[in-house]
Amino acid sequence: MASQAQTQVGIIGAGPAGLxxxxxxRMHGIDSVILEQRDRAYVEGRVRAGVLEQGTASLLEEAGVAARLKREGLVHEGIEIVAxxxxxxIDFRDLTGKAVVVYGQTEVTKDLIAARLAGDGPIIWNAADVAVHDIDGEQPTLTYRSDGQDHRLTxxxxxxxxGFHGVGRQSIPAQALQSFxxxxxxxxxxxxxxxxxxxHELIYAxxxxxxxxxxxxxxxxxxxxIQCAVDEDLSAWPDARIWDELKLRLGPAAAAGMTxxxxxxxxxxxxxxFVxxxxxFGRLFLAGDAAHIVPPTGAKGLNLAASDVHYLSRALIAFYKKGQADALERYSESALARxxxxxxFSWWMTTMLHKLHDESSFEAQMQLAELDYLASSRAAQTALAENYVGLPY
Incomplete structure (x- = not known):
């Protein structure tokens, strides 16, 4: 017989969004249990991006996990585009009054795990065969296997x-979802x-x-x-070849400063x-990569996860503390608008900067015209900066 337990919010995934x-x-007295299919070492070792919008940094500060971020994070007030x-x-501070912080997603995850394990509640590592049940009822349940035993969490x-391949989204009836x-x-x-x-700042070339x-x-x-074929053979790219290609594509100024x-x-x-x-659906809410994927060109993946958590946490807090369900009903609409x-923005950055067509094509000339316009227009630079540092919640 499966062991029985109960919590207020069952969270699948110990990535930045779930944590x-x-x-x-927990800061508002709401209990949760986190189920994670991997072990702690794997989760803390995943290499991911690390450009944090000002809103993400503020949310981590609100969560009380920003001490190391403030100490070690690199504040960037702009980026460079080379073509x-x-x-x-692009001067973020001048154009928007804001900046971003470079702080690896791996470090964000470590900080959040440390806070969780300091007394916030359990993380069930190596949770196998996680399944979601009764999400259209009053009390959904999560079943899983851990330490050789079956468990049931109400x-x-x-x-x-x-994440994209997780059971969360797969638990929603296919006919209830539309994908793009x-x-x-x-x-x-x-x-x-x-x-x-x-x-000292990121260079996009x-x-x-x-x-x-x-x-x-x-x-x-x-x-x-570097841009490459989707099925690129890594064995064909020894380190020396990668460094040579980087020096060529990034230009002489970057090459001169490259170690x-x-x-x-x-x-x-x-x-x-992907969206x-x-x-x-019912009492199941998706957040982060489970609901959307962006190309890394605009540095939005982790920041969108934090954005979802902003809306979902406030909706749940309003439900438990004030008995208000309106924000929960509006969660999908609010999150998707952002x-x-x-x-x-990520699509625009990607299509403007990557090699998509032969250099003699009309489309390639449009890319160059877009870059020329960006270089000549403060309004266009402001639009880029506003999106890069993060639109308001």
Missing amino acids: LLARLL RDRHLR CDFVAGCD ERVYPFGWLGILAEVPPCS RHERGFSLASMRSPTRSRYY TGPSIEKSVAPLRS VTPMR VWKAER
Whole structure:
């Protein structure tokens, strides 16, 4: 017989969305249990992006987990865009009065896990065969296996924060959902190395050989990407070849400041845009990658997860503390309004900067015209900056 337990909010997934939601709820006395199919070492070791919007940083501060972020995070007041030897700096502070913070998603996850395990409630690691039941009733349940035993968790609500391939979205009847997707015909080959970054700000480069990005995780750890085929063979890309390609695509200024070294992580990531609507069915609510994916070009993935958590946490707090269900009813509508704007921005950045067509094509000339207009228009630069630093909740 399965063991029986009960909580107010059952959360599937111990990524940033699930952990941040649990933390914000606990600060208002709302209990939760987090189920995670992987172990703690795997979750804390996942290499992900790390550009935080001002709103995300504020939400982490509200959650009481921003001490290390404030101490170690790198405040960036702009980015550089390079195309055909033209260098354009987008000055966030001047254009919007705001900035972003570079702080790895891995570090955000570690901070949230530490806070959770300090007394907020349980994380069930290695939770296998998680299944969601009765989400259209008054008391949905989660079943799973842990330590060789079957368990049954009764909840008031379930939050599916378990990513694109998780059971959360798959538990909603297919006929109740509508999906929108664009799969891009290229990927990003990423390299992580223990070397200082070549620039103090991110560099986005459009080159006739393909897009490239110079980023960082800390003053001593750099993250670089180059556009590649989706099925690129990593064995064909030794470190030396990657560094040579980066120097070529990023341009002489970045190359002059680049320190090379052995990679500590190397991978190819496909790019896609994906949105499912609605983000709620009955008492199951989706958040983060379970509901939407953005290309990494606009640095919106983690920030959209935090945006969802902003709306969902406040809706649940209003329900439990004031008996108000209106915000829960509006959750999908509220979250999707911001999701679609971020999807548009990420799609725009991606299509403007990547090699999609032959350089002699009409479409390639349109890309260059777009970049020329961006360089000549403060209004266009302001629009980019507003979206990059994060639209208001």
